[in-house]
Amino acid sequence: MPFSNARLDPARLPRLEELPLTGVSRAYARYRLAHSLLGWIPALVVLAMLPPHGPWPDWLPLVGAPLLAVLGPLHSGLNWVEARGRAYGLREHDLVYRSGLLVRRTRILPLSRVQHVETVSGPLERLFGLVRLNCFTAGGSSGDLQLAGITSETAADLRDYVLSRIRGGPDREDIDPHDRSG
Amino acid sequence: MTEADNGTAWQRLSPWAVLFLLVRGIVDFIRQNLPVVIGAGAWVAFVERVGMQQLLAIGATLLALALSLTLLYYRRFRFRLDDDVLRVQKGLIRQVEVRIRAQRIQQLALEQPAWMRPFDIVRLSLDTPGGVTTEVELPGIRRSLAEELSKRLDSARQQGAGDQSAPASTKPDTLFRITPVALTLHGLSSNAVYLLLAAIGPFLRPLEGRIRERLEREEPVPWLQPLADTPWLSVPLLLGALLLALMMVSVGAAWLRYFRYTLTRQGRYYVQRSGLLNRRQQTLSADRLQAVEQVQTMLGRLLGRYHLVCRQYGGPQPADQAGRSFLVPGLDRGTANRLSVLFLPGLEPREDLQPVHRAYRRALALRYTAVIGLTGLALAVWQGSGWWFLLTGGALAATWPVAHLRWRLLAWAVGRDHLIVRRGLLGQRTTLFPVERVHAVQLRQSWFQRRLTVATVQLTLASGPVLLPWLRESQARALADWVLYRVETRELPPAVPGTMTAGAAETP
Numbered sequence: 001m002p003f004s005n006a007r008l009d010p011a012r013l014p015r016l017e018e019l020p021l022t023g024v025s026r027a028y029a030r031y032r033l034a035h036s037l038l039g040w041i042p043a044l045v046v047l048a049m050l051p052p053h054g055p056w057p058d059w060l061p062l063v064g065a066p067l068l069a070v071l072g073p074l075h076s077g078l079n080w081v082e083a084r085g086r087a088y089g090l091r092e093h094d095l096v097y098r099s100g101l102l103v104r105r106t107r108i109l110p111l112s113r114v115q116h117v118e119t120v121s122g123p124l125e126r127l128f129g130l131v132r133l134n135c136f137t138a139g140g141s142s143g144d145l146q147l148a149g150i151t152s153e154t155a156a157d158l159r160d161y162v163l164s165r166i167r168g169g170p171d172r173e174d175i176d177p178h179d180r181s182g
Numbered sequence: 183m184t185e186a187d188n189g190t191a192w193q194r195l196s197p198w199a200v201l202f203l204l205v206r207g208i209v210d211f212i213r214q215n216l217p218v219v220i221g222a223g224a225w226v227a228f229v230e231r232v233g234m235q236q237l238l239a240i241g242a243t244l245l246a247l248a249l250s251l252t253l254l255y256y257r258r259f260r261f262r263l264d265d266d267v268l269r270v271q272k273g274l275i276r277q278v279e280v281r282i283r284a285q286r287i288q289q290l291a292l293e294q295p296a297w298m299r300p301f302d303i304v305r306l307s308l309d310t311p312g313g314v315t316t317e318v319e320l321p322g323i324r325r326s327l328a329e330e331l332s333k334r335l336d337s338a339r340q341q342g343a344g345d346q347s348a349p350a351s352t353k354p355d356t357l358f359r360i361t362p363v364a365l366t367l368h369g370l371s372s373n374a375v376y377l378l379l380a381a382i383g384p385f386l387r388p389l390e391g392r393i394r395e396r397l398e399r400e401e402p403v404p405w406l407q408p409l410a411d412t413p414w415l416s417v418p419l420l421l422g423a424l425l426l427a428l429m430m431v432s433v434g435a436a437w438l439r440y441f442r443y444t445l446t447r448q449g450r451y452y453v454q455r456s457g458l459l460n461r462r463q464q465t466l467s468a469d470r471l472q473a474v475e476q477v478q479t480m481l482g483r484l485l486g487r488y489h490l491v492c493r494q495y496g497g498p499q500p501a502d503q504a505g506r507s508f509l510v511p512g513l514d515r516g517t518a519n520r521l522s523v524l525f526l527p528g529l530e531p532r533e534d535l536q537p538v539h540r541a542y543r544r545a546l547a548l549r550y551t552a553v554i555g556l557t558g559l560a561l562a563v564w565q566g567s568g569w570w571f572l573l574t575g576g577a578l579a580a581t582w583p584v585a586h587l588r589w590r591l592l593a594w595a596v597g598r599d600h601l602i603v604r605r606g607l608l609g610q611r612t613t614l615f616p617v618e619r620v621h622a623v624q625l626r627q628s629w630f631q632r633r634l635t636v637a638t639v640q641l642t643l644a645s646g647p648v649l650l651p652w653l654r655e656s657q658a659r660a661l662a663d664w665v666l667y668r669v670e671t672r673e674l675p676p677a678v679p680g681t682m683t684a685g686a687a688e689t690p
Contacts, residue, residue: 015663016625093670104632106625108662110669113621137621138495138644145622 014091016108021087021098028149029083031128036079038124040072086149090158093165095135097147109145111165113137119155131155135162192262196303199322202295204252206321261320263331266338268308270318280318284338286310288470288494289508292328296459304328309494332465336451339467354446354453357524364512365443368489369436371482373609375428440511447524452492454508466508470494472645473615474525476518480608488518492525493645522614529600529614535593539636542652543589550581594650596661599668601641603648617668619643625662627655641665 047064082101089096098106114135121131133147133155147158229237254274261270266284271277289309298304306320306328409416441458452466473493482488492508510521519531558574584607591606604612624640631637637658639650653661
């Protein structure tokens with residue numbers, strides 16, 4: 001199949017910053033909040049069950065409990081804010097994913113480089129109706145792209161589109177993954 | 183030619199391979215465990231506790247066990263070539279069959295240690311893209327069979343690549359042959375000196391203890407007495423002698439590894455042959471080549487010496503890992519550039535590399551200051567010694583010069599369809615790669631970088647990521663757009679954007 005690239009103007013390179021990105025599903029922020037809070041629970045339980053006297057310093061439970069009470073929600077809150085800032089975009093020839101709060105990363109993966117695609121979802125993600133789309137390249141882990149926080153319908157559409165590009169089949173113009181971000 | 187001769191029937195390893203496997207297993211075991219055992223003094227304690235006779239009995243039992251396992255491995259190892267697929271069956275408890283299609287091979291190596299020469303057997307190893315270790319190894323087969331296999335695999339690879347113009351029988355074109363002087367200079371400039379120092383590090387303290395004990399027991403040597411009385415002279419002399427010995431060992435290692443090094447081109451393949459005792463032949467597919475690195479060690483910069491490392495699929499490897507990296511040693515600047523152009527056609531070696539944003543230097547210095555300052559403070563409080571404050575102060579004074587050196591060496595340039603990135607501190611490493619080899623692009627901005635409107639660009643190749651930190655944001659975005667256009671359209675962009683050229687070098 002001949003290479004099709006109708007949207008591109010050779011006299012002016014397509015600019016990444018002009019691509020409007022679509023936010024990931026709103027459920028993703030709630031998922032990250034829950035995931036983070038659940039991660040802090042074991043530490044809280046251990047601290048709560050510590051006998052007052054033992055081989056550890058006496059001040060440990062006194063200092064540890066307030067510290068956890070501050071760090072846990074703070075960490076979870078930051079996760080929530082970070083998740084709300086995540087966004088993705090699909091162009092004719094590449095997939096774009098933005099993530100990060102203090103360090104913001106925008107990763108662009110040319111679809112021609114994708115070797116294979118997989119969708120993954122853990123139990124907690126399924127509870128929130130979320131799926132991760134992993135796109136693998138020959139560039140190793142630093143070249144792969146993990147698109148987290150999308151709904152299963154969006155993931156399926158994106159996967160089909162990416163696979164159609166890998167196969168070099170007809171472009172799936174009917175697919176508009178931006179409509180189903182949840 | 184019979185099927186047994188051309189490798190199309192099931193073949194076994196040479197019986198001498200048993201010896202090779204056994205020796206290699208023992209050497210690997212010693213190499214992995216000796217520094218720990220001897221360095222900690224555990225070996226002496228073990229011998230004293232068990233007794234020499236029992237120890238010999240244990241050793242003989244272990245040797246018999248190793249020999250039995252090696253024989254079993256040998257019996258279960260067989261291989262054959264089915265058209266363009268090499269099949270290898272092996273395994274002790276679990277029998278596995280590895281199949282490798284010739285077109286997937288990115289590097290093929292033939293190796294002949296000195297002790298294999300009388301038996302005319304060689305070791306053949308194959309790497310495929312994505313493999314972390316050597317994919318397949320035939321540890322000891324007849325040279326004639328190995329050469330026939332190699333020829334058939336090369337032929338199948340070239341047919342698979344659609345290259346009919348360069349059959350395996352094409353006369354090789356010699357690209358580079360090392361001279362004795364260049365080889366010696368490569369040995370002198372090699373980082374092997376530092377690696378050697380690190381390797382013998384665990385032995386130095388026990389050795390020093392033994393020497394001290396011996397000197398205290400025995401009569402002083404008259405001609406050594408003046409040296410013992412003048413430590414300001416003896417210490418530098420000893421250090422100098424140690425450095426000289428290490429350099430000689432490093433030069434010796436270079437001669438062993440790269441003796442009569444020759445690089446040739448045969449069709450779409452580069453072939454290198456070298457080695458004094460262990461003759462080695464490596465083949466690199468031009469199609470699999472991702473990037474070329476021009477490396478100068480610290481001593482190499484003083485001596486004006488380079489070596490090239492050809493990066494293939496499968497992530498970065500240690501610079502001189504045996505059998506993995508395709509390394510061209512002992513080059514001057516002109517030859518390094520000439521060979522780089524041969525490896526990467528269309529490359530224009532550039533001298534006008536542009537620096538990254540100078541705020542990078544400040545960021546590095548602040549990062550070093552924070553780490554050193556906090557560590558020094560913690561140690562001073564913990565140890566309760568003022569010396570730590572002095573040491574920390576000295577280290578902090580060095581942060582800005584170190585940051586400046588790193589910033590000065592970090593530079594980049596963009597050619598018509600290649601990128602050049604140089605980095606380093608005392609030594610330097612310049613990565614050259616065709617833009618079309620990029621697999622993914624990442625733009626990264628910390629909060630601090632956003633305030634300064636700068637960004638870091640990470641370009642991922644199949645051989646690993648290349649980082650361009652702290653470019654002006656507009657420059658970083660232009661670079662990302664330009665690279666993506668090149669990768670996605672396979673056409674050259676109309677021109678290199680003005681924001682990316684050396685004329686637009688950063689001013690804060």
